[in-house]
Amino acid sequence: MSSSTDASIEDADWLHLSDDEEIRWAGRPSRFTLAPSIAVAAVVVLVGGVFEVGLERLVGGGLPWPIAYAPLGVALVGIAIAVWAYADWLRLLYVLTDEEIYVKQGLVSRDVTQVRLDRVQNTAYDQSPRERLLGYGDVRVYTAGSSTEDVTFERIPNPDRVQNTLTDLLSDQSSQRPQERGGV
Incomplete structure (x- = not known):
């Protein structure tokens, strides 16, 4: 992760x-997850353009304004689909520090889930064949006193690396616990 990204996230x-807490990983869902929405948006914009050219050649000028501007409306719908997909991707941010897991959702409103690493009992990751081909998947985090996952890093790039980072942090935490209690 670059230092400019660290600074913007840390701020x-x-x-x-905390004073000695460091960010170990931060990320968003894979950019590949934007591809289907962007493809649909491109097709809708293209349909609007083809509709405009076809309408102009077929009828020429002098159409009522709702019909004349319909292709523009179709193209704007396509652009709105692309902007919505990007905003949906941008609203989700995962941060893994050496003490906590943070999941931030929202652009205007905000929902932040925060889980201390000392509560984490188990982790897992999974990838469908398509996700494995494109290099993304889900990392699931299970906490004490719960049989279901409490946090899921959805569609993140390199989920195996993120899970390994999390496993290393959990190992570090468990090796530090006896020392914090007075040494065993």
Whole structure:
């Protein structure tokens, strides 16, 4: 992760890092997850353009304004689909520090889930064949006192690396616990 990304994340008002806490990984869902929406948006914009050219050649000028501007409306719908998909991708951010897991959702409103690493009992990751081909998947985090996952990093790039980072952090945490209690 680049230092410019670190600085912008560390300065976020929703992230409460202690003095010695460090960000170990931060990310969003894979950009490949945007592809289907962008493809649909491109097709809709193309249909609007073809409709405009075809209408102009078929009828020429002098159409009532609702019909004359319909192709523009179709193209704007396509652009709206692309913007919506990007905003949906942008609203989700995962941060893994050496003490906590943060999941931030929202652009205007905000929902932040925060889980201490010392509560994490188990982790897992999974990938469908398509996700494996494109290099993304889900990492699931299970906490104490729960039989279902409490946090899921959805559609993130390199889920195996993220799970390995999390496993390393959990190992570090468990090796530090006896020392914090007075040494065993």
